[in-house]
Amino acid sequence: MSYAELLDTMGQVNDLLNAESILKWDARTMMPSGGTETRGKQIATLAVFARDLLVADQTRRLLDGAERETAGAGEDSVERTIVAQVREAVDYHLAIPADLQRRRAELGTIGQRIWAEARARSDFQLFLPVLEETVEINRAMAEAIGYSEHPYDALMHRFEPGETVSTLRPLYARLREVLVPLVSAIARVEPPRFDFLERHYPVEKQHAFALKLAESVGYDLGRGRLDETVHPFEVSFTRNDVRITTRFYPDYMPASLFGALHEAGHGLYEQGVDEAYTRTPLATDLVGLYAVGGVSFGAHESQSRLWENHVGRSRPFWQRHFPQAQATYPEQLGDVSAEEFYRAVNRCRPGLIRVEADELTYDLHIMLRTEIEAALIDGSLKPRDLPEAWNAAVKRDLGLDVPSDRLGCLQDVHWSSGQIGTFCNYTIGNVMAGQLFEAAQADGEVAAGLERADYEPLRRFMGEHVHRHGRRYGRDELLRRATGRALDPEPYLRHLSAKYRELYALGDAA
């Protein structure tokens, strides 16, 4: 009885969070500019109502009752899992003082405006007070949430439960060990031809072609749609309405293409969550207060990177799809071969900007950010010393000098809105994608499918081992069930080494 009522209440929490997501999607895709201020208030009200309903006295009474009711069920049962997740989320939110929440919400509004100006003017001193406030609020939140070893662990928990500074350290060391020399070797080699990617590509054609590829990997338009935004994203309002966006540059075609494939990968995850989990905590992030079916931000990123990179940037993919691209763009690609196209979309080059980074250098951008965040939170790095630390890390890992803070530590939006703890997800996602893709390819049907551009066996493998489970299992449990072991960087590193050594004719691994 209590359990059933608790599920009803969690259904309402899910409804409110989905409504919030719809308002945010609309704000980024459809809303006239005049709506900004009142839309912000509407979103804030929905967030407050969702949180308040989750921790309400009545909800907690139902939770107590549900714990008693389900005590007899197996520890691993859906019922016990749901009840435990609600308990964890209630405790989490009650631990954070209202005052801290308020300060963080206020910072979000002001901080982004100041950051935008500071970045435009490359003026770190202008941004420094915002950064100091962000760090202070997040340190206080870490203390409130609690942790065993490192305060940064408490902040990562919301995005990547279970990940800690001490689990990341050996992972990052191993990644750097392979990536840094590989990137540096490639930087000394002549890059492939890529002029044809910068020809004029009409936006309407790009839209149709991006949509066609998204559909070809299994993204269901009966439960989705593709729109244009400055920054591509995916968002779901239950598995039955999962939307993606991409960006269109008339003179740089890969942006729309790989943006759409990346977001379609996220979309497949959400569209594939077990229908029975709809509106339950197994399709709601109650800690992050976000209506999402994926189990962690890293797990989500594994699906986007898998379809973007392991599939979409593979040679078989372009052997199959380049003729379609050529037919769509006869003038732009008439003098290009499939092999040239494949090499161009895999061009590797160390750069200063994270969001423009290629498959091979992306993790180097991520790792330095995670480490800087951890150091800001444990106090070993003072906010005022950020530019120096940033520039040193970029020099060390990417071999580049940072000419201005605009192209350095002011480039990302995250810190301006009070968010600390989320960067590691991108690298976790890459590592997981490598691990899952290797496991999937051991299935003969998947491998054979990929060779003939039939993505259904791979999508079915991911559906079976990842998507359908929603938030039923933790990330490492999910990985163990799918691949036989927890997070392991070796498959990913094998993939990168083999691919880029062949592409740049570097010979066998050093």
Place this chain on the structure above:
Amino acid sequence: MSYAELLDTMGQVNDLLNAESILKWDARTMMPSGGTETRGKQIATLAVFARDLLVADQTRRLLDGAERETAGAGEDSVERTIVAQVREAVDYHLAIPADLQRRRAELGTIGQRIWAEARARSDFQLFLPVLEETVEINRAMAEAIGYSEHPYDALMHRFEPGETVSTLRPLYARLREVLVPLVSAIARVEPPRFDFLERHYPVEKQHAFALKLAESVGYDLGRGRLDETVHPFEVSFTRNDVRITTRFYPDYMPASLFGALHEAGHGLYEQGVDEAYTRTPLATDLVGLYAVGGVSFGAHESQSRLWENHVGRSRPFWQRHFPQAQATYPEQLGDVSAEEFYRAVNRCRPGLIRVEADELTYDLHIMLRTEIEAALIDGSLKPRDLPEAWNAAVKRDLGLDVPSDRLGCLQDVHWSSGQIGTFCNYTIGNVMAGQLFEAAQADGEVAAGLERADYEPLRRFMGEHVHRHGRRYGRDELLRRATGRALDPEPYLRHLSAKYRELYALGDAA
């Protein structure tokens, strides 16, 4: 203190209702078909939360306090008005038993499906149980809400506060006295040429032209947008985000044009509400639980009909804009004069379908529906006898035989979703539009502006006398302030008689 907190709470009610409106707009314009079921749940949750917040114990404590705090303010002050409106809404919602609300909500889902099938098959017997349930629920609601004279008054209150069966009776009698003979006289005259309206008009051109006309009357695209839907509508999410839709028929151009002008008229009302009223009860219908700035459905309709008919179907309008139409559609309108176009878009012809009715016959459709609804509610008409009563009224007022219930009493969606009491708004809106337009034209600047297709003086007049007040004054008080008297059909009838007698060369009024 209590008053300020009450305003905060009402701001949240407004946020929730606006969020509900956004979800509904999205469902009609953007949502993939798969989202229907879960979207319905999200909308239902928002509606429940808005209603529950309005009548919550804490809200009522604030209301009690606010009444004491504002007792010293003038009776007509904004503060007293707001407090009185909240009190009225709280009492209204508490009077309706939860069971009745639940039955009505359930009926909405099933009823529409059954109605759609019944209409397709023209099978009244299939729809009869839904109609009986609708009537029974609405009779019970009328008893719960309360009334002085007629139970139907209680149902109209939500849409047109203050309107009653006994105020409608003389109004309708007067309208019929003029309209019925006029329509019947016109039916005997040769209709104007209109073949060119049914040529092929590309949808993209229609979209651009409709948008241009909407902007020309003052609709602000910085706080709005135009989309396509099967049934045109306007919806606002505060005055800063007011959206309109229209429909596009490739072979019937007036639909998109007058649809856009009509909805732009609604849009001007919402965009023009005093900014200080944003998120307050003066821009929230707390009785209807709908985030709207207009004071009644009839008042809203007055603005849409004013711009659609008094402006958009006037001779000066097409003298000015026909050259633009001709330049947009040189092939379709090359052999047509401005005068022919003006006459074609004012073609009058009694028909069976309300939504296709012209300016002159529209009220005849409305009045018979209102009277049938009132009779169903007071029990003088049994649901099973509806077709007979309907067909008799159509014969009497429009001179037509109804060949099937599909083209008769099954044509409207309203009753299938449990809604009774809203039809009179359309006619009230027409009458108000006539009255307000006549008052506006007494202003020399307005009249001069219209002659040179400058709509700014008229928009300013409506902004000053109608839009900015939001829900500050009741409809008749608003009319008295704007025109010197309460609702009066004579200006509207003068407008119709003069226009149609001239168009159809009928000579002076009988």
